[in-house]
Amino acid sequence: MSDYLWQTIVPLIFFSFIWMLFRNLEKQQEIETVKKEHTKMELKFLKSQINPHVLLNNLNTIYSYSLEKPNEVPELLLMLSDNLKHVLYNSNHTFVPLEEEIEFIDNYMAFQKLRTSGVKNIVYNTNINNLNLTIAPLLLITIIENAFKHSATNSDIVIEIETNSNTITLKCSNSFQQHKLKDSGQIGLENLKKRLALLYPKQHQLNISSEDLFIVKLEINLNSTE
Structure with a gap:
């Protein structure tokens, strides 16, 4: 038994x-x-919060030029077409070629230089020595947009983007209006922090300081396409 x-x-x-x-x-x-x-789902929601801001700024620029300088509108429309293509198609991907993202930012900066001519001094420099990289779309533009949104009138905006091996660094500095910064709640930067945490855990550093100038420095270890 x-x-x-x-x-x-x-x-x-x-x-x-x-x-x-x-x-x-x-x-x-x-x-x-x-x-x-x-x-x-969260990444899709976060990106949907970004896209309208980029397009709205571009459309406002074209509208003002259609009234004041209509001869320059065709070139602006062409740049907007390229940006729309990037936002509508590339933003649906988790990662895109770095070269395409830089072209998108170049177009955005061209719009901003036209829109703020005589109002703000813009210094924009890039040093991209490695194009065999991919990056999550619409990450860097959040920091750049934030600088334009909160910078004071008749002030400097300095934007520098460079790559070193597989690391990309964006440094953005601008004067700012304290009350506008508080009122906005820095929604764009909070959005950015969430996306970075989801896409680049332990592969990025984001430093923000707001003493005399509002300075944002972002470093990301990117993936190579090689």
């Missing part, structure tokens, strides 16, 4: 253990799937 029970119980315990193990693995897979879907 004792031998019979032993021969019966041992297989039951063994197969029960196997069943629990596989069941646990299935649950872990389900949890990972839910996490991935949640991350995708």
